[in-house]
Amino acid sequence: MAAIAYGQPMNTFIWLPAEKVPVFIAFLCVAAALLGVFFLKRRGKSFKIRTLPGALAIEEAIGRATEMGKPVFFTSGTGEIDRMATLAALSVLGEVAYKTAQYGTPLFYPNNDPVVASVAQEVAAEAASKAGHPEAYKPENVFFVTKSQFGYTAHASGLMERIKPAATLYFGTFEGESLILAETGFAQGAIQIAATDSTIQLAFFLVACDYTLIGEELFAAGGSLSGDQEVLSSIVAQDWLKAAVILLLLIGAFLVTFTGFNLASHL
């Protein structure tokens, strides 16, 4: 199957370009694993995932903020709405906003992206209503600041200095601002919990925060907090896939070491 260039006449049209076949197979595997897990769940099988200390610490951090009468600070970094990390962060925001509304603790969420800000306002409002305290949602506390990376960082750090949060939650995509925010939060004496898909920033969060959710734990945090069985099931599917990838890596390492056959070049 030869690849075709965009804009070529229809008579040379090929449904699936050759270079996308491995991605398509991988996509089918993920979809099959997810659907398989949902099928098993429908038939009554229940799934459990290991507890994530970072996710459990969120409730503890909100409780501490409530006891101290201080606010909770949340940020999803500089990611836009099309990033999965941002959507995962918004899931966590839903749970955080629910708990803070229940306890009557103020929640601050300055935002770097106008679309994320609009969605975040809806999420926080819905969570407050679900908690039975719609008045707990304050639109002026969940707001858009600026698209400028360091303009946003300056505002978020300044806000932390002024409101002195007892808990700071960094969930989403971060770049150079990660350590500035985390160190400002540390200076306020807040419990700090971070989760990001930015591998370079993970190192900064690991040294500056009390709890750091690594890699895919960010995507599992929302489901882990809400206890939503369907979300938890899909995380089990992720684990199956991870096991399959590890097996593939081991086979590849074995083949290349003992036979010289490079499996990676054929995928």
Place this chain on the structure above:
Amino acid sequence: MTRRLVFWITLSFGLFMIFQFFIPVFNGAYRKVLDWMQVIYLSSLLVGVIALGLQHLKKVSGQSPGWAYSLVTIIGLLAMPVASIWGTGENSAFFWLFNNLQVPMQSTVFSLLAFFVASAAFRGFRARSLPAFLLLISAAIVMLGRVPIGTKLYFDFPTWAQTLLDVPGVAARRGILIGIGLGSVATSLRVILGIERGFFGRKT
């Protein structure tokens, strides 16, 4: 009703995005979607900026704590678009404001990172446990391998530093990236299929 509508829009556009990625014939429609996204984005930017302006205007008019900061925000918010009326070329007021206010302010915030890296490294590199001790040793080798004095102390520090970065560093990073990749795809499918609907908004 609204949530159901959001679900159907998410499902249709999610499936469309999957199809367009694999099947090139949808490329034209995909570009149209990208144009719409720009329109939606700019509209939401306008909504965001108006909301921000109103919020700070409220603070200034009510003289609430920190109102002076809000005044600076409003002035900044108005100054740039007003200055752009007279052009955005090299000799314009807009260009001057950008080069002499915005760029230095952003550089100032960025430069703070150096101090924060030092303070975070000081805390992070304390050998309180075996993993922290290993982190300290690796960090020391990598740092010494990157500066001239490291080579003077021991000629092979740069090789050790590069090996640490290329072998255990890359292995750990790839492990994390595989997890992130799987997590992203699974989250995308959860969103498209409406399993993860936390961000769908209020029930109406």
